Amino acid sequence: MRDRIQPVLLGVILGTTLLLGLGVFGPCLEIVPGFGEYSPLVRVLKPDLTEPTRFSLYSGITHMALGGNGWLAALVFAFSVLFPVAKVSVYWVAANDSPRHPTFKKAFRLAAHLGKFSMVDVFVIALLVVVIKGLPGNTQVRLQWGFWCFCLSVITSLAIPFILKRWQRLRLR
Numbered sequence: 690m691r692d693r694i695q696p697v698l699l700g701v702i703l704g705t706t707l708l709l710g711l712g713v714f715g716p717c718l719e720i721v722p723g724f725g726e727y728s729p730l731v732r733v734l735k736p737d738l739t740e741p742t743r744f745s746l747y748s749g750i751t752h753m754a755l756g757g758n759g760w761l762a763a764l765v766f767a768f769s770v771l772f773p774v775a776k777v778s779v780y781w782v783a784a785n786d787s788p789r790h791p792t793f794k795k796a797f798r799l800a801a802h803l804g805k806f807s808m809v810d811v812f813v814i815a816l817l818v819v820v821i822k823g824l825p826g827n828t829q830v831r832l833q834w835g836f837w838c839f840c841l842s843v844i845t846s847l848a849i850p851f852i853l854k855r856w857q858r859l860r861l862r
Contacts, residue, residue: 694856695784701852702780705845709773712839716743723827745835746770773842776800780849784856793857800850 721741724731732739744752746769754762783796 698784698852705842706777708838708842712842713746715835716833717746717836718744719831721829725826
C-alpha cells in the first residue's frame with residue numbers, strides 16, 4: 690500500500706502543475722463587446738470595436754500592469770500565480786522527501802498555510818466576470834478552457850495535502 694500512494698501523489702502533483710500552467714497561459718475569458726441598439730452602427734463605423742477579446746490570466750495581468758493598474762496587477766499576480774506556484778513547489782519537495790525528514794514537516798506546514806489562499810484567485814476571476822457582465826449594451830463574457838484548467842488545478846491542489854498526510858502516516862509505520 691505504501692508504494693502505491695507515492696506514484697498517485699506524484700501523478701496528482703504533476704497534473705496540478707500542468708493544469709496550473711495551462712490555466713495561467715491559456716485563454717480564460719473572452720469579452721464580446723455589446724453596444725445595445727447601436728451595435729449595427731458600430732459594426733459599420735468601427736468594426737474593430739466589436740471584435741471579441743481573449744485574455745489569459747497572464748495577458749490580463751500584463752494588460753493591467755501596462756494600463757496603469759500596477760498594484761492590482763501585482764495583487765492578482767501574487768494570489769493567482771505566485772501562491773499557487775509556491776504551493777505546488779512545496780508539494781513537490783514534500784512528495785520527494787522522507788516524512789521523517791525535517792524538510793518534509795516544514796514543507797507540509799508551509800503548504801498548509803499557502804493552501805488558505807487557494808480560492809482567492811478563482812474569486813478574482815469570478816469578480817471580474819460579474820463586473821464585466823454589469824456593463825451596459827449587452828457585453829458578454831465567455832469563460833474559456835484556461836479558466837477551467839485553472840479551477841481544476843485549485844481543486845486538485847486541495848486534494849494533495851490529504852494524500853500527503855496518508856502517505857506520511859503509512860511511511861511512518
